[in-house]
Amino acid sequence: MSHSQDARPPIVAAGAICWRERDGGIEVLIIHRPKYDDWSWPKGKQDRGESVPETAVRELQEEVGLRVTLGPPLATTTYSISRRRKDVYYWAAHVDPLAEAEPDGGEVDRLEWVKPSRARALLTNPTDAAPLDRLLELREAKDLRTRQIIVVRHAKAKPRSSWSRAEGERPLAATGKRQAVAVGRLLACWRPARVISSPWIRCMQTVAGYAQKYSVPVKEKNRLTEAAHGRKPEKVARLVHSLFDSSHSVVLCTHRPVLPTVLEALGRHCPKQLRAQLPSKDPYLSPGEMIVLNVSLKHRDRVISIEQVKPFDD
Numbered sequence: 001m002s003h004s005q006d007a008r009p010p011i012v013a014a015g016a017i018c019w020r021e022r023d024g025g026i027e028v029l030i031i032h033r034p035k036y037d038d039w040s041w042p043k044g045k046q047d048r049g050e051s052v053p054e055t056a057v058r059e060l061q062e063e064v065g066l067r068v069t070l071g072p073p074l075a076t077t078t079y080s081i082s083r084r085r086k087d088v089y090y091w092a093a094h095v096d097p098l099a100e101a102e103p104d105g106g107e108v109d110r111l112e113w114v115k116p117s118r119a120r121a122l123l124t125n126p127t128d129a130a131p132l133d134r135l136l137e138l139r140e141a142k143d144l145r146t147r148q149i150i151v152v153r154h155a156k157a158k159p160r161s162s163w164s165r166a167e168g169e170r171p172l173a174a175t176g177k178r179q180a181v182a183v184g185r186l187l188a189c190w191r192p193a194r195v196i197s198s199p200w201i202r203c204m205q206t207v208a209g210y211a212q213k214y215s216v217p218v219k220e221k222n223r224l225t226e227a228a229h230g231r232k233p234e235k236v237a238r239l240v241h242s243l244f245d246s247s248h249s250v251v252l253c254t255h256r257p258v259l260p261t262v263l264e265a266l267g268r269h270c271p272k273q274l275r276a277q278l279p280s281k282d283p284y285l286s287p288g289e290m291i292v293l294n295v296s297l298k299h300r301d302r303v304i305s306i307e308q309v310k311p312f313d314d
Helices: 052-064 116-122 126-140 174-187 201-213 226-231 233-245 256-267
Strands: 011-022 025-033 038-040 043-045 073-081 084-094 110-114 146-153 194-197 218-220 250-254 290-296 303-309
Touching: 011 052, 011 126, 025 052, 025 116, 025 126, 043 052, 052 084, 052 174, 073 126, 084 126, 110 116, 116 126, 146 174, 146 256, 174 201, 174 290, 194 201, 201 218, 201 250, 226 233, 226 256, 233 250, 233 256, 250 256, 256 290
Parallel strands: 011 084, 146 250, 194 218, 194 250
Antiparallel strands: 011 025, 011 043, 025 038, 025 110, 073 084, 146 290, 290 303
């Protein structure tokens, strides 16, 4: 009988290494699970109907009672469980030193804030050292504290062929409205404090749910419309470059024909190996899909990571 991995898709799980500043150094949060009698990072399996970043945020809340926002992605660990592959995605999550973490009393019976060297000694699964290594690498480079620049393509709109009124008034289709709800849930993983959008209704509808729920004003920028971009694409490039001057996380929502200019401008701020991760072929992003750049707070123009994420679309 063969003992190779079975052909089913991998089990997907996600979590985070929570970290906080303490006495000039950092502490990380490690948990004990009675079922396995092991020490690990808070994490858990992806639920049906959620994206992987949402899994990480939900699991942190359920297991240790912390409502986190995600920072840069760390290593993804892979191992086998009963001959089936399991992939666990980790992010860094900065936690306020006054925030109270509490074990859920079920899956987690103890938790400890410890120095990274102590965490390494306690970890049961050797693969759990990889995300810690990445976190310490970012810390050493003074790039562990980040903000996000998020570019979203608007959700699915009603077809042009069935729309006779002004192009700027063409709204989301029923599928697009569902996607917009999913976009709002996904953006909440980073809680951006600014939203910039094309004023055309399909873009505004894509970000409205998030903006309303978290009381974030939407700044309308006419230059992000298809029409204005067609006339003066350099204005879009200037807007994208200006996003790197801020210290806040920001979302920019626009249209497929505008994306090449946006991506080209983003690429100018990325090191070569990361630039290659930006989409380079039409349609660049599918409706509702987003690019998440983590930018160092210390080194304002330094992009640490690029993630391409789809909201869960049922």
